[in-house]
Amino acid sequence: MPHISRERIIGLPRTEMAGIDAGGTKTHMRFLDPVTGEIRHVQARSADYDSLEHLFYGCFDMAGCLPRSLVAGVAGRPGRDGDVRITNHPQWPTFRRRAFATDLEMSLVTINDMVATTAGVADLDESDWVALTPDVAPHPGPALLAVSVGTGVGSASVDREGQAHPAESGHIAWQPVTVLEEEYLRSLQRLRPGIPISVELSIGGLRGIDHMYDFMTTRKKPGPYIQEHVDRFRREHRGIGPVITAAAVGGDACCREIMRLFGAILGQFLRSNVLMCMSEGGSVWLTSGVLQAPGVCDLLISDTAFLERFIATGAEHAELMQEIPLFAVTDRQVAVRGAFALTRQAAEQEPAVLH
Structure with missing residues (x-):
C-alpha cells in the first residue's frame, strides 16, 4: 500500500482545477496540466489505499500537482456537509470534506459518482455513445437517467429543468418473473x-456476478478453462466479470445463461427507475463497468430479455417505455469527465460556489 505524506502533497505545484471519479475498483482524475494547460488524466487502483484521503493523495501524486478547485464524484452517499464513505469499502474511515479542503487550501465539493456521470453524459458527442434502440426518436430536453453496473449498481437522473438527482437505486429489491429467477x-x-435482496447483490460486479456464476454452474457446466480463470481471478481478489462477459460473447452456453439472467434483472431495474424518476419521458444511458465490456450491450439486445423486461408489454405504462431511447456510453471516463466539467462550470460561473 503506497504511503504518501501530507508534506509531499502540499509541496506539489498547483493546478487550477481537477475532477475525480472515485469508485470501488478504480479511481480517475482529470486535471489541467499546471505547465502546459492541457487536460490530462491519471488512474489509481482504489484497493491499493486504506482511505479516501490517501486515495486522493495518490491521485495528486501521480498527477504531479495539487488542484485549487476539485469536484469529486464518489461511489457513496455524501452527507449535507460533504462527508462521505465509499460504499464498497466500508472499512475505510469517513472522509471529512471540510477538514481535508481546509488543510490543503482547496475548494472541494463531493457528489455522488452517478451525478458526475450525468454531467459527463451531457458533455458527450456522437462518437462517445451507441444507440441501442435506433428506431426510437431522441427525446427533446435534458431529462435523462444514467445507470451503471460496475463494482456496484447505481443511477442518477436529470429532470426537465436540468437538475441532477442522485439515488441509491442499486439497493432496491427486484421481483422474479420466471421459475429460474x-x-x-x-x-x-x-x-x-x-433482508431484502437488492439488484446490486444480484447483478453487481462485486458480488452479484459471483452469485450468478455459482448459481448457474449448478445447472450448466461452463466450458473448458472458464472455471480455471474464475478460480485464478478469485485468488487474486479480482472481479470475475471480465471472464464471464468475454466467455458469454464468445458463445459459452453457461455464461450466456448468466447474461440472460443479468439482462432480465437489469431490464426490470431500468423500467422501475424510469417509472420513479422519468415518467414524463427522457433517455436512458448505460455506463461503465460490465456494460462497457466488449460485446455486452449487443448481447443484451440480441440474446436476452433485457428489452422485453424494460418495455413489459401488457404492464402499466408500456407505451412510455416504448418512447424511451436507450444508449450505451463508450467513453470509459464519462464520470471523471463530468466531475471535471462541473469544476470548470463552477469556476467560470462563481468561484465562491466551491467551498
Whole structure:
C-alpha cells in the first residue's frame, strides 16, 4: 500500500482545477496540466489505499500537482456537509470534506459518482455513445437517467429543468418473473436471510456476478478453462466479470445463461427507475463497468430479455417505455469527465460556489 505524506502533497505545484471519479475498483482524475494547460488524466487502483484521503493523495501524486478547485464524484452517499464513505469499502474511515479542503487550501465539493456521470453524459458527442434502440426518436430536453453496473449498481437522473438527482437505486429489491429467477432469488435469500435482496447483490460486479456464476454452474457446466480463470481471478481478489462477459460473447452456453439472467434483472431495474424518476419521458444511458465490456450491450439486445423486461408489454405504462431511447456510453471516463466539467462550470460561473 503506497504511503504518501501530507508534506509531499502540499509541496506539489498547483493546478487550477481537477475532477475525480472515485469508485470501488478504480479511481480517475482529470486535471489541467499546471505547465502546459492541457487536460490530462491519471488512474489509481482504489484497493491499493486504506482511505479516501490517501486515495486522493495518490491521485495528486501521480498527477504531479495539487488542484485549487476539485469536484469529486464518489461511489457513496455524501452527507449535507460533504462527508462521505465509499460504499464498497466500508472499512475505510469517513472522509471529512471540510477538514481535508481546509488543510490543503482547496475548494472541494463531493457528489455522488452517478451525478458526475450525468454531467459527463451531457458533455458527450456522437462518437462517445451507441444507440441501442435506433428506431426510437431522441427525446427533446435534458431529462435523462444514467445507470451503471460496475463494482456496484447505481443511477442518477436529470429532470426537465436540468437538475441532477442522485439515488441509491442499486439497493432496491427486484421481483422474479420466471421459475429460474425465483430459484436464483431463493438462493440469495438463503445466503442473506431476513433482508431484502437488492439488484446490486444480484447483478453487481462485486458480488452479484459471483452469485450468478455459482448459481448457474449448478445447472450448466461452463466450458473448458472458464472455471480455471474464475478460480485464478478469485485468488487474486479480482472481479470475475471480465471472464464471464468475454466467455458469454464468445458463445459459452453457461455464461450466456448468466447474461440472460443479468439482462432480465437489469431490464426490470431500468423500467422501475424510469417509472420513479422519468415518467414524463427522457433517455436512458448505460455506463461503465460490465456494460462497457466488449460485446455486452449487443448481447443484451440480441440474446436476452433485457428489452422485453424494460418495455413489459401488457404492464402499466408500456407505451412510455416504448418512447424511451436507450444508449450505451463508450467513453470509459464519462464520470471523471463530468466531475471535471462541473469544476470548470463552477469556476467560470462563481468561484465562491466551491467551498
